[in-house]
Amino acid sequence: MDTHLSIYEIMLRLFLAILMGGAIGAERELHNRPAGLRTHILVCMGATIIALIQVEIGYNALQTALSEPRLAGVVRSDEARLIAQVVSGVGFLGAGTIIVTNRSIKGLTTAASIWAGAGLGLAIGMGFYAIAFSSFVGIMAALIVVKRVIKVHAIKKIEIRYIHREETKEFIMNYFDSKKIEVEDVDFDVDFMEDYRIYTNVYTIDLPKGLSYTDVIEDLSMYKNITKLRMINV
Known part of the structure; x- marks a missing residue:
């Protein structure tokens, strides 16, 4: 050959x-x-x-x-x-x-x-x-x-930065419960300032059918104690 x-x-x-x-x-x-x-x-x-x-x-x-x-x-x-x-x-x-x-x-x-x-x-x-x-x-x-x-229902993470820990955490968890959002995992972080603290939680969440991540961001952004919201692709 x-x-x-x-x-x-x-x-x-x-x-x-x-x-x-x-x-x-x-x-x-x-x-x-x-x-x-x-x-x-x-x-x-x-x-x-x-x-x-x-x-x-x-x-x-x-x-x-x-x-x-x-x-x-x-x-x-x-x-x-x-x-x-x-x-x-x-x-x-x-x-x-x-x-x-x-x-x-x-x-x-x-x-x-x-x-x-x-x-x-x-x-x-x-x-x-x-x-x-x-x-x-x-x-x-x-x-x-x-x-x-093929549509994959991806689990994503949402980063929430906020002040006034107890009050804001209660609001976030109540919101998740009301929307039937399942929290898979949570990472905590805190920054110490001179006269206050800034908390950062990264939630791994699974949304129910009919609810989008954009809806979640818009709803949570209305709360006065939350200073930053960001979606993280896994």
């Missing part, structure tokens, strides 16, 4: 990397994520280029072994070596898209899409078209279709 790549085959694989990587990046850019169209194209193309190099290395090693039988035991080509470096190296790029602020984390999906895009590029570069097309469909389905079809 001739494993040598023609210029047309190389151009086809790079074109597929641009097309598929661009489609994934366009979806991320549409949602205003830190890594968009160009980033995903470059990641997918870069992985494809490395896979193409690996294919050529394997071909050259095979040709050398066939033309020089005495070197057959010396010339080696590990087709997984460069691929392994891509899989581990692209993690650093994905980590750069993850933003951690206080108690919230953003960018995990984009980091995962970069990692998946690198795997897609490797499949294209190695010429595994069935894997590449199937993976592309799966990645796009995960980014676009799954969120629309």
